[in-house]
Amino acid sequence: MDAACLAKARDFAMSGGGSGMVIRQGRCVMTWGDQQQRYDLKSSTKAIGVTAVGLALADGKFASLHDRARMYHPQLGAEPAGLSRQWLDKITLFHLATQTAGFDKAGGYTELLFEPGTQWSYSDGGPNWLAECVTLVYGRDLDELMFERVFGPIGIGRQDLTWRANSYREKQINGVMRREFGSGISANVGAMARIGYLYLRGGRWGRQQIIPSWFVDAARVTPKEVRGLKVVRPESYFNASEHYGLLWWNNSDGQMAGVPRDAYWSWGLYDSLIVVIPSLDIVAARAGKSLNKGRDSAYSAIEPFIGPIVQSVVLGQRGWTPYPRSQAIKEARWAATGSIVRKAEGADNWPMTWGDDDWLYTAYGDGWGFEPKVDKKLSLGLCRVSGDGADFAGENIRSETGERLGQGAAGVKASGMLMVDGVLYMLARNAGNSQVAWSRDRGKTWTWSDWRFEESFGAPTFLNFGKNYAGARDGYVYVYSHDSDSAYTPADRMVMARVEKDRITERVAYEFFKGLDADGRPLWTADVRDRGAVLVNPGRCYRNSVSFNAGLRRYLWCQTLYAKEDARLEGGIAIFDAAELWGPWTTVYYNETWDVGPGESSCLPTKWMSRDGQKCYLVFSGQDCFSVRAVEFE
16 A cells, blocks of 8 residues: 555544544554544444344344334334324335435434435434334343444444433333434444444454345445435435445445445544445544534545545556455456457347257347348347357347347347256346246247336346256256346346246246355345345446356356447456355456457357366457457466
8 A cells, every 4th residue: 555645545534633544454554643532423323323233134133124114113203292104104124224214304303304215315313213123123222232242242342432322312212221323422443443344344253244244235335226316405415315325325326436436434423434445455444523614425525535545555457356356267368359250240139048959049139130130120139059169150040929129228138048958038128127038949939927027137147057057056047137127227236036947937936135144155035125235346237147167167257347438349348256156256357448349248158168167258249249259267
């Protein structure tokens, strides 16, 4: 880390006095001020307090963040003056944790300003109701609970952190001390940094999983249900709904141009900050007097602190990546751009699967397919491909029941293909979100589901194993997508679902990945609202494909890095790998500006992988063609 940049961050922080600490890769690299002094953290209490919600979810005290809050707190919203009870029954724990419940700013008893989930309004009262929900389900003082379950295990003592009694409501609730999430914690910067480090490590401290990793992943990004909501008092809170998670602020919308999008932080009055930057392995804590003279949520007020810390990291020649470099695959070497073979000019998409008859089955969008081309431009056309990556030929499959018309977003297009036990399945996007279709005669006739994915899964793709799904790890089929209802809107995270392979056509059979338990085993839920992240890369999650490389025994996940310009001609591409299909993921290749236009989709067909897995061929839609480029993994 560059000492001059760190000094710049420290000097800006000290313009408001106080203390601070910067940690990278588990080591303290800089401190300033009195490390023992406790500071009133104000609204940083929100981010610290919400950790208790993670405990309640892990312990089963809360079934879901989408539960109605009054299930756990029947008196939620009520007080002696008898405020309006309109909309109270609609408030969920999620609304309380995202500032979308509708409560006004004050920490006591306030009216609801709007119907829950329809706007964003910064509030102390909403988080305080959430604190009471946690208090009631445990029947315990949150101060005692957190010292027992979180603060104590991560090395925070009573001399490091205190939590005052409630300043806005009665001191007790049901005979238990009533704490706040809106404010109330005082701590030294060492305690703040330990909390940040707990989040940096996905809720794990040493060998102990303190809070669920999936909860941390949910807290650090902006839920799609929140993004874009109208902000109450925009003169103070600007576009806060674009970069606010579960009581944590974040940079997922790139508001701070020079700061990684995965950065997130607590933020309290007087600019108490716990900054977490996973991609750079950094935690920084600062407390003291105000740096933000306007006392608003403009990031310009704190960017002079966070920005230089980011700049202090001397990045290697291989550049920044959202996940650590792969230790299993050291390098991806692409064949020269002049070796790229392009066919089926004027068509894109190209999801692929290896059929039982040894053909590769695929589909194109907005084009005419392979030569001889079809007579009418199709939004969705079908093809099959023979040969290997070095010498292949494609031919069109005509299907009255499979083909679709329409241009761009107005036309249904394939985003995933899979053959299982001789049945060809297709995932189609732009179909009122996405839809499943299947063919029992290798693409000639198709049946379409009478249901759709209505939430998220806007551009889903199937995980592909070998020929006719040979080599699958179990009896399930797995589906991945960026977490968006639209195929055209990048997201902060990727999500995943599974379904028994003989029930792909049944919506009720799908389960959604929630996260990993303390032993690294996947958790599944039938409720799509409780889906968790299988990969997080704020603002960069887009079209994708996943293939199992049998030779390397690794799952390879190809992702298009969305470019604002025409992806046919320029943009980025990423390949992540993992030993398990839910991660943890590491980076094989990551380049925001690939040396050729990547198009909007890409895949690594399992048929075109060498026996040892080291030589593969990438099929991508650059220049609106069936484009093929060799890649060698070392």
